[in-house]
Amino acid sequence: DGGITQSPKYLFRKEGQNVTLSCEQNLNHDAMYWYRQDPGQGLRLIYYSQIVNDFQKGDIAEGYSVSREKKESFPLTVTSAQKNPTAFYLCASSVSSYEQYFGPGTRLTVT
C-alpha cells in the first residue's frame, strides 16, 4: 500500500533535548511538508521540500531543522531552541499543488 508513515505516534522528551521525527513516503512524490498543529490554530507550515537536497522555511521554522537526502524521507528535528515544542506534528507529500497526502502524525510532549 502506498502512503506516508510517521514514527513514533507518541514521543516524550525532556526539555533541552533535540528530538527527530521520522517521515517516510512511498508515493514517489517530489514535494514533502512538515506542519505543526496546535488546538484552535489549524496547520502551520514548518518546512517544505520540493526536491531532494533542497528545502525551504515555512512560517514557523525557528527552532526546527530538516534534511532531504532521499526522495522518500524528510525527517524533522525539533531542537532545544524551539520555545514551545509540545504539539502534534503532521508530515505530508504532494505532486505539485495537487492534493497533499498526510501521515498519521506524531504527538510530541516535552516536559
Added chain:
Amino acid sequence: AQSVTQPDIHITVSEGASLELRCNYSYGATPYLFWYVQSPGQGLQLLLKYFSGDTLVQGIKGFEAEFKRSQSSFNLRKPSVHWSDAAEYFCAVGRTNTGNQFYFGTGTSLTVIP
C-alpha cells in the same frame, strides 16, 4: 497575503440534518481548493478537491462543495449528517507560484447530536 478563512470555529448539528461549512479564500487567481477531514489524533484525509471545470464537486462520504468565484468561497455541504461525520474539517488552498505551498484554514469542529 494569501489566506483561507473558516468563519465557524464550531458547529453542532442533529443527526440527519443538513450541513454547510463555510470557507473563503483570498487569492488573485483561481486556486486549487480542497476540503480535508481530521478525526481526533489522526492525520488529514482528503474529502474533495477543485482544480477547474464544473464548480460543483463531489467527494467521498457524501460530501460536496461549490466553488463560487464571485464570492471567493468554497463551501462544503452534506444533505444528511451521520454521527460518524463528527470531526474537524479544514479548507485549504494550493498554489504553484510560491513553491507548491498550501494554505489551511483554522478548521471547523463539527459535533453531531443524536
